[in-house]
Amino acid sequence: MEKTDVLVIGGSAAGVVAAATGKFFHPDKDVLMVRKEKTAMIPCGIPYIFSTVGSTEKNIFPPAMAEKAGVRIKYDEVLSINKDEKTAVTADGTNIRYEKLIIATGSLPKKPRSLPGVDLEGVFTIPKNKEYLDSIQQYLKDKKKVIVVGGGFIGVEVSDELNKAGLEVTLVEILPNILNLAFDKELAVRAEELLKERGIKVVTGTGVKEMIGQGQKVTGVQLTNGTSLDTDAVILSVGYAPNTSLAKEAGLKLNDCGFIVVDEYMRTPTPDIMAVGDCAEKRDYITRKTTGVMLASTACAEGRIAGMNLYKLSALKTFSGTIAIYSTALDNHGFGTAGLTEAQAIAEGFDVVSGTFEAPDRHPGCLPGMHNQLVKLIVAKDSGVVIGGEVIGGSSTGELTNILGFIIQNKMNLNAVLTAQIGTQPMLTASPAVYPLTKAAENAMKKIMNL
Amino acid sequence: MEKTDVLVIGGSAAGVVAAATGKFFHPDKDVLMVRKEKTAMIPCGIPYIFSTVGSTEKNIFPPAMAEKAGVRIKYDEVLSINKDEKTAVTADGTNIRYEKLIIATGSLPKKPRSLPGVDLEGVFTIPKNKEYLDSIQQYLKDKKKVIVVGGGFIGVEVSDELNKAGLEVTLVEILPNILNLAFDKELAVRAEELLKERGIKVVTGTGVKEMIGQGQKVTGVQLTNGTSLDTDAVILSVGYAPNTSLAKEAGLKLNDCGFIVVDEYMRTPTPDIMAVGDCAEKRDYITRKTTGVMLASTACAEGRIAGMNLYKLSALKTFSGTIAIYSTALDNHGFGTAGLTEAQAIAEGFDVVSGTFEAPDRHPGCLPGMHNQLVKLIVAKDSGVVIGGEVIGGSSTGELTNILGFIIQNKMNLNAVLTAQIGTQPMLTASPAVYPLTKAAENAMKKIMNL
Secondary structure: EEOEEEEEEEOOHHHHHHHHHHHHHHOOEEEEEEOOOOOOOOOOHHHHHHHHOOOOHHHEEEOHHHHOOOOOOEEOOOOOEOOOEEEEEEEOOOEEEEEEEEEEOOEEOOOOOEEEEOOOOEEOOOOOOHHHHHHHHHHHHOOOOEEOOOHHHHHHHHHHHHHHHEEEEEEEEEOOOOOOOOOHHHHHHHHHHHHHHOOOEEEEEEEEEEEEOOOOOOEEEEEEOEEEEEOOEEEOOOOOEEOHHHHHOOOOEEEOOOEEEOOOOEEEEOOEEEOHHHHEEEEEEEOOEEEOOOHHHHHHHHHHHHHOOOOOOOOOOOOOOOOOEEEEEEEEEEEEEEEEEEHHHHHHOOOOEEEEEEOOOOOOOOOOOEEEEEEEEEOOOOOEEEEEEEEOOOOOOOHHHHHHHHHHHOOOOOOOHHHHOOOOOOOOOHHHHHHHHHHHHHHHHHOOOOO | OOOOOOEOOOOOOHHHHHHHHHHHHHOOOOOEEOOOOOOOHHHHHHHHHOOOOOOOOEEEOOOOHHHOOEEEEEOOOOEEEEEOOOOOEEEEOEEOOOOOOEEOOEEEEOOOOOOOOOOOEOOEOOOOOOOHHHHHHHHHHOOOOOEEOOHHHHHHHHHHHHHHHEEEEEEEEEEOOOOOOOOOOHHHHHHHHHHHOOOOOOOOOEEEEEEEEOOOEEEEEEEEEOEEEEEEEEEEEEOEEEOOOOHOOOOOEEOOOOOOOOOOEEEEOOEEEEHHEEEEEEEEEEOOEEEEOOOOHHHHHHHHHHHOOOOOOOOOOOOOEEEOOEEEEEEOOOEEEEEOHHHHHHHHHHHHHEEEEEEOOOOOOOOOOOOOOEEEEEEEOOOOOOEEEEEEEEOOHHHHHHHHHHHHOOOOOOOOOOOOOOOOOOOOOOOOHHHHHHHHHHHHHHHHHOO
16 A cells, blocks of 8 residues: 555646645645556647647657656556545555545547447547547548538647648538637637648538548538548548546546536535646636536646645635636737637626727737737627637737736726826837737727717 | 917827827817927837837837827927016027927937947937937947847847847846846846846946047947956946926926936926926835836826826826836846835835745746746735735736736835735636745735734
């Protein structure tokens, strides 16, 4: 029987951050992380293995962060948990007794069993698994055409990278627009146009009916609109399901969507067991509904909160719900989102106004590296509180989207945004006179004031 | 006698924004802006005329923003204000009656009269004046060497641009480090090293004793440390003084440093007269002392607040003091600061801890465009409230510095920063597992907890 104070199961973003943070703030405790993969992937770096990064070898999530923090790492797989005896058994037969347990088993890509031909050779998903990803690259080596199913951020990034790698790419999205969860239509179409300009075929408003094969291999896709497309391979990017079979078998409480139930301290209802990352239940920061949005950044925030609340709770260190702050890049264009889109807010029953503004992200605009920057704010009409924002811009889009995250997180209203001081610099930001965030707030305020 | 509802004197950043915002939120009012310069300069773009932008022609602050908002513009100079009769007289003899007056007369570069040789030909300052700036460029055309006096942001940017333009540049700073107001020593030396690598001579800890001339022309500079340097020209970048002679002559109240006294609504003590921008009094957001820090971004925030509070006050729309958020770029390196440096905080009597962290701003770090990103947070020990932050990074430094601004503005404490959700993306940001802002907060928290 091995013993540890804190056992962390899973060694991707959430697990590593939970373990490292736990050790950082409890240096006297022994923290043991059990990780299945010798070489885990940087989750959000995966699409880039196909061209920009070039290989899985260059996209490895180093355990160094946990090791440096003083976490012990065991490369093994936990097969069962006994929550009453507070023990876990691994594949190599080790029985580990823990004081506190953090489950960070992540998620697995969905592969719809009901879809005919889904098991044909050449039909792939995008899991966080090095060997599997290597096998995709190997398979695509001498191929010409690929169909990507699902126009979320991963589908879009994978499409763009495969296109850069020289493949003929068709992206199929069942909804009227790609990136539908992230952007209102008028912004989503810009991403769509950009993909098309870059040589990717985009088919929207159409689902996949079946995969067509010759022998064992996929050779085409039949769409629900009647068309059929030839292809050498298919990549399914239709979402991820929480990987919670271990937790379920251990008798932990799951919610209706299969996530491990947790509270704002990331505690499960079972004493001394926490869950973090893709496998843990999430609530939307604004709607308070449970949500299926999985992000490495959210996972890290949860891991950090679990690590800080391991032995002593702090009412200030809680996870207040997923704001869903994320961004992507297509060439030198950035696309970012935080909180609710206008369409989502309306569907949820919010009475909202929006404000949009676009200006160059350098001043004067002739400076090198200039990119137009568009900001849209979604504002609850009664309180003036910002509940969502969207950005299209250049290389600073990621951090500008994070500003929107801080605005939403701090429940800032339009007055606070309008009086906010912004730092500006010719080579680094938009002009202070037409800073798109501020001007978007003005446009929203004008609507509220009926001017 | 001409009449207007709102008269704005001055048409640079603060004036244009005050006028445009005033009209935007009071569409039924007539807003008249009197601007001396047909072609005003983008203030923070001025250093870049020497190389990257290339000429003043390409750095013009367009009045379009005010015009588009419906502001009337008169190209003229206001010579006097009669605050009792609420009238102003311009150079062309027009007498304008106003209901509300906003003074935005800006600032002028300091040229120390006591410095021997300061009036020699070839000794320049950096005013926001197109003709003067053109004359500098003309003078430097066939010159080889230039000395820049003053290592603040403008001095540093001008030095870098003149170096890029092919001149031999020596930057002289009287304090032990350049950028002393913005950065603690350990960050300032990095900027200094970078300037040296780029071929600029940097001389610190030494003042200028006198300018040496042959005939009318400057040929050298005598430093207080005894050395003398040959030069073809000198650029003085030793600060700016508020341009408030018009206000003073009109009997408006000035503070001890010559700024027009204003409250948080940007109102002067004289009824119906506001002042905004470099000419208006500022208080530091944290220390509450009056401050001389002048920034175009602050000026725009003040202009916006004046415009919104012109006719009806809103207790929510006030200027709460200068946070001093600013940044600069040297090649692909960004340097940003917000709030107090650690040295300033200690000098002010704050009991502080700091936390610093550095990591790549892409993940994996092999992605193109990667730059290391360093964040330092300065935290009041008792409350955990963040009172300052510094950044060195790549192209997203400007917006990351703005995140620090929002953190300070919202009086966020370390718990709020540690639990904050961050959006991350391989091509646009640091990794969520080692996001420098969050990790810097962890390092500061560890000190507070005595771990």
